[in-house]
Amino acid sequence: MVCIAFAGGGTGGHIYPGLAVAEKLKNLLGQGCRIIWIGSTRGKDRAIVEGASPSSVASPSSMALEFFGIPAGKLRRYFTLRTIPDSFRVAAGFFAARSILKKQRVQLLFSKGGFVSVPPCAAAASLGIPVFTHESDFSPGLATRLNLRFVRRTGGRVFTAYEDTAAFLPAALRGRVTVSGNPVRPVFRSADPVKGRAFLGLAADERLLVVLGGSQGAQELNALVRASLDNLRRHYTVLHQYGPEQEWDMPKTERYIPLPYINEEMPHVLAAAELVVGRSGAGTVWESAAVGKPMILIPLSGSGTRGDQVENARFFERAGAAQVLLGADANGENLSRLVSALAEDPLKRSAMADAARQTGALDGASIIGDSLNKYIMEMGGSN
Numbered sequence: 592m593v594c595i596a597f598a599g600g601g602t603g604g605h606i607y608p609g610l611a612v613a614e615k616l617k618n619l620l621g622q623g624c625r626i627i628w629i630g631s632t633r634g635k636d637r638a639i640v641e642g643a644s645p646s647s648v649a650s651p652s653s654m655a656l657e658f659f660g661i662p663a664g665k666l667r668r669y670f671t672l673r674t675i676p677d678s679f680r681v682a683a684g685f686f687a688a689r690s691i692l693k694k695q696r697v698q699l700l701f702s703k704g705g706f707v708s709v710p711p712c713a714a715a716a717s718l719g720i721p722v723f724t725h726e727s728d729f730s731p732g733l734a735t736r737l738n739l740r741f742v743r744r745t746g747g748r749v750f751t752a753y754e755d756t757a758a759f760l761p762a763a764l765r766g767r768v769t770v771s772g773n774p775v776r777p778v779f780r781s782a783d784p785v786k787g788r789a790f791l792g793l794a795a796d797e798r799l800l801v802v803l804g805g806s807q808g809a810q811e812l813n814a815l816v817r818a819s820l821d822n823l824r825r826h827y828t829v830l831h832q833y834g835p836e837q838e839w840d841m842p843k844t845e846r847y848i849p850l851p852y853i854n855e856e857m858p859h860v861l862a863a864a865e866l867v868v869g870r871s872g873a874g875t876v877w878e879s880a881a882v883g884k885p886m887i888l889i890p891l892s893g894s895g896t897r898g899d900q901v902e903n904a905r906f907f908e909r910a911g912a913a914q915v916l917l918g919a920d921a922n923g924e925n926l927s928r929l930v931s932a933l934a935e936d937p938l939k940r941s942a943m944a945d946a947a948r949q950t951g952a953l954d955g956a957s958i959i960g961d962s963l964n965k966y967i968m969e970m971g972g973s974n
Contacts, residue, residue, distance in 0.1 A: 592622075592623055592624070592625055593620070593623065593624055593625070593698050593699075593967055593970075594625045594626075594627065594695055594696055594697050594698055595616065595624065595625070595626050595627075595697065595698065595699050595700070595701065595963070595967075596626075596627050596628070596629055596691075596692060596695070596697040596699070596700045596701070596711065596715070596720075597609050597612075597613055597626060597627070597628045597629070597656075597700075597701050597702075597703065598628075598629045598630070598688075598700060598701070598702045598703070598707070598708040598711035598712065599630065599702055599703030599704050599705045599707065599708045600630035600631050600634065600636035600663075600705050600707045600708070601631065601634065601636070601663075601705035601706060601707055602705065603635075603639060603874060604727065604872050604873055604874040605703050605704050605705035605708075605727075606630070606636065606639045606640060606703065607639070607775075607776060607874060608703055608725065608727060608773055608774040608775065608873075608874070608955065608956075609628075609701070609703035609725075609774070610639075610640070610643045610656075610776065611774040611775055611776045611777065611955070611956035612701065612703075612725075612774050612955075612956050612959045612960050612963070613626050613628075613643075613656060614776070614777065614956065615774075615777075615956045615957055615959070615960030615961075616960050616963060616964060618960075619960060619961070619964045620964065620967070624967075625657075626656050626657075627656065627657045627658075627659055627691075627695055627697070628640045628656045628657070628658050628659065629659050629660075629661060629688055629691060629707075629711045630658060630659075630660060630661075630663075630707055631660060631661070631662075631663040631707045632660035632661060632662060632663070633663065636658070636660070636707070637658045637660060640656050640658045641655075641656070641658055643656065659691045659695075661683075661684040661687040661688050661691070661707070661710060661711070662680040662681075662683040662684045662687060663680055663681075663684055663706060663707040663710075665706050681706075681709065681710055684707070684709075684710030684711075685710040685713055685714050686714075687710070688710045688711040688713075688714040688715075689714035689717060689718065691711075692711070692714055692715055692718055692720060693718065697715070697720055698720065698721075698967075698970065699720065699721050699723065699963065699966065699967065699970075700712065700715040700720055700721070700722050700723070701723045701724070701725070701959075701963060702722065702723070702724040702725070702738055703724075703725055704724070704725065704726065704727065704732065704734050704735055704738075705734055706733075706734050708724075708734055708738060709734055709737050709738060712724070712737075712738040712741040712742075713741060715741065715745065716740075716741035716744050716745050719745065720745065721745045721746060721747045721966070722738065722741045722742050722744075722745045722747040723742065723747045723748050723749075723750070723959075723962075723963065723966075724738045724739070724742055724747070724749055724750070725749075725750040725751070725752075725771065725774070725955075725959060726749070726750070726751050726752065726756060727752050727773045727873030727874075727877075728752070728756075728873055728899040728902065728903060729752075729753050729755065729756060729899065729902035729903055729906055730756065730759050730897075730898075730899060730902055731756065731759055731760065732897065732899065739760065739761065739764060742764065742767070743761075743763060743764055743767075747767070748767050748768075748769060748962065748966075749764055749767055749768045749769070750768075750769050750770075750771040750955070750958070750959050750962070751768055751769070751770055751771065752770075752771065752772055752773040752873060752877070752955070753770070753906060754770045756768075756770075757770075769958065769959075769962060770953075771953065771955040771958040771959050772877065772951070772953030772954065772955040772958070773873050773874075773876075773877035773955050774955035774956040774959060775877055775878050775881045775951075775955065775956065776858070776956075777956065778858045779858045779861070779878055779881040779882055780881055780882075780954075782858035782859050782861065782862035782882055783859050783862060784859065784862040784863035785859075785863075786856070786859035786862075787799075787856065787858075787859035787860040787861070787862050787863030787864075788863050790856045790859060790860060791828075791830060791848060791860065791863070793828060793863070797828050798826060798827045798828065798865050798934075799827060799828050799830060799863050799864045799865055800823060800826070800827035800828070800829050800830070800864065800865065800866050800867075800868065800930065801830045801832075801860060801861060801864040801866075801867050801868070801869075802816055802829060802830065802831045802832065802867075802868045802869065803832050803867065803868070803869035803870065803875050804832060804833060804834050804837075804869065804870060809834065809837075809870050809891070810837065811889070811891075811921065812868075812869070812870060812889055813831075813833050813834070813837060813839065815889065815921065815922070815923055815926050816829070816831050816833075817841065817923075818922070818923025818926075819923040819924075819926045819927040819930075820841075820847060822923075822927035822930070822931065823926075823927065823930055824845075824846040824847060825931070826930065826931060826934035826935075827846070827865065827866070827930070827934065828846045828847070828848065829846065829847050829848065830848045830850065830860065830864075831847070831848065831849045831850070832850055832851070832852060832853055833849055833850070833851060834851060834852070835851040835852045837851075839851075857878070858878070858882065861878060861879060861882045861884060862882050864884055865884075865934075865940065866884070866885055866886075866887070866930065866933055866934070866940065867879045867884045867885070867886045867887070868886070868887045868888075868889070868926070868930070869886065869887075869888065869889070870888070870889060870890060870891055870900060871888040871889075871890040871891075871900040871901070871903040871904035871907070871913075871915075872891075872900060872903070873903060876888070876903055876904070876907055876913070877951060877955075879947065879951075880907070880912060880947040880948070880950050880951025881951040882951075883944045883945070883947050883948030883951065884944060884947055885912065885913070885933065885939075885940050885943030885944050885947060886907060886912060886913040886914075886943070886947065887913065887914050887915075887916065887926070887929050887930065887933070888903075888904040888907065888908070888913045888914070888915050888916070889915075889916045889917075889921045889926075890903065890904040890915065890917060892917060892918055893918075901917065904917070907947070907950065910946050910947075910949075910950050911942065911943060911946035912943055912944075912946040912947035912950055913943070913947075914929055914933075914943075916929065
């Protein structure tokens with residue numbers, strides 16, 4: 592039996608796409624494939640991985656992933672007092688991951704990114720285990736840049752969500768790039784708006800605007816909802832995911848539904864939406880595109896970010912699938928104006944939805960799963 596390790600975590604955006612690939616591999620290899628996940632001992636990595644609900648494997652129990660936690664330290668481009676203890680955690684994570692890979696007899700490692708993925712990739716390379724990685728954003732983050740050396744050393748492959756991402760990679764690796772899009776769980780491609788409406792208690796003709804701040808919420812986006820809610824409710828019932836770690840004092844009222852977090856129902860809720868407003872993390876934009884929804888994107892920007900959300904947002908804007916509010920333009924007045932304009936222009940919404948659907952049609956889970964399966968077969972199959 593072949594054993595494949597997945598590595599990544601820190602946020603749902605580094606885990607859910609990996610789970611979509613894992614599900615695809617399970618469908619391809621069945622009982623001949625054992626998949627383990629290496630993530631952080633801290634945070635919600637274990638809960639997300641072990642709570643994964645398969646949508647297409649024949650037996651739900653066959654999709655269950657074994658989770659192995661390792662110490663994880665944040666990677667920084669600058670020095671702070673936390674750099675030293677985090678460096679020790681990274682080193683400890685390397686040795687823990689190396690022990691896991693050896694004991695579990697892992698034959699291939701797939702990294703979905705995040706700082707927790709670096710020690711397992713380094714450990715895999717030290718053991719001669721092929722390393723494959725996927726970058727969700729338009730330009731690669733620090734973790735991916737570090738992991739590229741392990742991909743190159745072991746003869747692995749780089750998967751990217753965007754074709755232009757290859758230009759950011761070392762020249763020696765550009766021939767080892769596969770453009771896959773961002774993997775989304777299969778349930779998004781078969782999501783049922785009727786289920787989404789039933790979950791929210793909406794009538795069949797009720798227009799729905801979904802506001803997403805990501806799994807951690809977004810203070811700026813929450814403030815924009817507060818400033819523009821009365822105007823938004825003129826056109827829509829507003830579902831507002833404000834984030835489980837955010838304090839929120841606006842209760843549910845007529846045409847306003849605040850929820851800290853939406854999990855299994857999210858695909859169906861998005862399918863029921865007429866318009867999506869959100870940050871432009873990879874998960875938000877690609878899941879919205881997979882269900883063909885026009886978007887108003889308000890990317891995280893400024894000195895506290897490397898600009899990846901701005902790059903993602905501009906890509907979908909150029910594709911015709913989104914409109915973007917950035918920096919000082921991201922205010923309640925402009926959000927109200929954009930929502931009103933789109934609410935009153937069904938032809939514009941339809942064109943944006945078509946553009947989103949076309950972009951999101953790239954099935955990352957299948958592309959990556961098929962590629963990994965081919966590599967496994969060339970290694971000698973699952974026996």
